Amino acid sequence: MAVTEQDVLEEIRNQLKEIKVPGAESATPGDTWSELDVDSLDLVELVKALEDRFDITISDDDLKPIESVGAAIDLTMRLADEKEGSPA
Amino acid sequence: MPPPENAVALVTGGTRGIGAAITKRLQEDGYTTVTLGRTSGDVQADIGDPESVQAAFDKVRSEYGPVCVLVNNAGERRDGLTIRMSVEDWEAVIDTNLNGAFHCTRRALDDMLKARWGRIVNVSSVVALHANPGQSNYGAAKAGMLSLTRTVAREMARKGITCNAVTPGVIETDMTTDVIDKLVAGVPAGRVGQPEEVAHAVSFLCSEGAAYVNGATLAVDGAMAA
Numbered sequence: 060m061a062v063t064e065q066d067v068l069e070e071i072r073n074q075l076k077e078i079k080v081p082g083a084e085s086a087t088p089g090d091t092w093s094e095l096d097v098d099s100l101d102l103v104e105l106v107k108a109l110e111d112r113f114d115i116t117i118s119d120d121d122l123k124p125i126e127s128v129g130a131a132i133d134l135t136m137r138l139a140d141e142k143e144g145s146p147a
Numbered sequence: 148m149p150p151p152e153n154a155v156a157l158v159t160g161g162t163r164g165i166g167a168a169i170t171k172r173l174q175e176d177g178y179t180t181v182t183l184g185r186t187s188g189d190v191q192a193d194i195g196d197p198e199s200v201q202a203a204f205d206k207v208r209s210e211y212g213p214v215c216v217l218v219n220n221a222g223e224r225r226d227g228l229t230i231r232m233s234v235e236d237w238e239a240v241i242d243t244n245l246n247g248a249f250h251c252t253r254r255a256l257d258d259m260l261k262a263r264w265g266r267i268v269n270v271s272s273v274v275a276l277h278a279n280p281g282q283s284n285y286g287a288a289k290a291g292m293l294s295l296t297r298t299v300a301r302e303m304a305r306k307g308i309t310c311n312a313v314t315p316g317v318i319e320t321d322m323t324t325d326v327i328d329k330l331v332a333g334v335p336a337g338r339v340g341q342p343e344e345v346a347h348a349v350s351f352l353c354s355e356g357a358a359y360v361n362g363a364t365l366a367v368d369g370a371m372a373a
Contacts, residue, residue, distance in 0.1 A: 100302065100303075100305075100306070103260070104260055107257065107260070107261070
């Protein structure tokens with residue numbers, strides 16, 4: 060089943076809540092990591108959670124330009140789509 | 148905050164000497180312990196090889212549970228004066244003692260970060276602080292472990308994870324039988340230490356009460372490096 064924008068947003072909000080980011084529940088795609096006060100270690104946790112939840116692998120190169128919730132959603136959906144489209 | 152209920156304490160090189168004493172002590176402390184060795188132990192791995200370490204951690208996670216306590220204890224000695232030391236002896240000791248600690252730490256942090264609880268104890272050595280001729284490889288690796296300890300402590304401190312080191316002095320084990328008489332003369336305490344004395348220090352650093360002890364190096368050496 061295709062991964063939706065809402066699925067990824069929910070997972071990001073859950074993970075931000077776990078990391079104890081203030082306002083995690085209302086984070087929007089337009090929010091940047093710096094606005095949310097998410098540092099590099101928080102991002103590692105977030106990436107691990109997205110990898111586990113959506114069965115994808117996010118490389119360091121993929122991660123570098125990702126500076127906002129929306130960019131993370133787009134990347135996760137792209138990687139999940141690529142995985143779904145590839146032969147098992 | 149206590150450790151997760153199914154938390155595993157993994158001790159590398161945990162079947163002999165100091166490692167065996169640490170394993171026994173952590174069992175007494177209530178942990179499910181898993182020993183990791185090259186050919187012995189509950190799980191086997193070449194800790195100098197990152198892929199072998201990854202496979203071993205996957206096995207521990209699926210068969211025992213998440214690793215929330217890691218004791219990087221595995222080590223080997225290949226002594227010789229630097230001028231005569233082979234590259235092979237240098238690299239083998241750095242690989243097992245320092246690179247091995249890095250590979251295991253990296254993998255254990257995955258589980259600890261998820262649990263938001265972790266204890267890493269690196270078993271370094273008095274020679275990291277007090278040079279011993281003939282052990283440039285061993286001393287460099289053990290000194291490297293101390294820097295690794297402090298860096299990991301700073302990186303992970305706000306995630307409920309501590310990383311500390313112990314520096315045993317002359318401890319009575321199979322690994323030191325050939326040099327023990329010569330070394331004991333330099334110990335202010337006037338005697339060798341026992342593996343259980345190192346295990347006691349490790350137990351403290353793994354305890355809930357040591358949650359605010361982070362990045363520390365605890366000497367267990369009868370004042371040898373004081």
